Amino acid sequence: MDEIYSVILVDATWMVYRDDGDEPVHTCASEQDAVDWCATDASGDEPRIRVYQGDVCLLTSQHARFRALLKALADTDAKDATRAEIFATLKAELIAHETIEEEILYPALQEFAQAEEIVAHSYEEHHVVDLLLDELVILSFADPAWGAKAHVLQENLEHHLGEEESDLFPKAKRLLGAETLADLGEEMDERCDEVLAEASARPDSKAVRPKG
Numbered sequence: 001m002d003e004i005y006s007v008i009l010v011d012a013t014w015m016v017y018r019d020d021g022d023e024p025v026h027t028c029a030s031e032q033d034a035v036d037w038c039a040t041d042a043s044g045d046e047p048r049i050r051v052y053q054g055d056v057c058l059l060t061s062q063h064a065r066f067r068a069l070l071k072a073l074a075d076t077d078a079k080d081a082t083r084a085e086i087f088a089t090l091k092a093e094l095i096a097h098e099t100i101e102e103e104i105l106y107p108a109l110q111e112f113a114q115a116e117e118i119v120a121h122s123y124e125e126h127h128v129v130d131l132l133l134d135e136l137v138i139l140s141f142a143d144p145a146w147g148a149k150a151h152v153l154q155e156n157l158e159h160h161l162g163e164e165e166s167d168l169f170p171k172a173k174r175l176l177g178a179e180t181l182a183d184l185g186e187e188m189d190e191r192c193d194e195v196l197a198e199a200s201a202r203p204d205s206k207a208v209r210p211k212g
């Protein structure tokens, strides 16, 4: 039987997976190199090579936005009037992001045994982030512990985003395939708008979703 390979772009690196393996068997800098490597590696004449170029729909761009908001938040101090606004925006968008991952992407991935562990791990990382968000809400912005706690939130969140981008998203591309991911992406986009609209309708919220 001809072998099946998945060639996946993660950040700027092309990673090659064999269909029966869970770890990349080759990494390189270009799609063509990756495809050529598969052809050389395969024992059969016509290996099937599936190439996934795109990001996981809107999730990766939301990650970039969180990194920017976390940095902006870290640059504030207790006297800075923008601290409350940046935090409210980050919190609302983060909750919407977690919601669409937990309601749509994670359950779809949980159907596959190879993804069970990373999905369970990701739910727990969301839980830790939620606990930190709840504690930051209760604490006064003027409290000296606020900045330290926000820094721990930044560390935890950046770790989680990196893990999704390097492990969970590539698995999603391989296991779900481009067509299903595109469908899920539309579903997540709609649900994200709903959750953000509910959040901004609450009187205590100043969060507005960025356009584009």
Ligand SMILES: [Fe+2]
Pocket: 098, 101, 122, 126, 160, 164
């Ligand atoms: Fe997540």
Ligand SMILES: [Fe+2]
Pocket: 059, 063, 097, 101, 161, 164
């Ligand atoms: Fe995420």
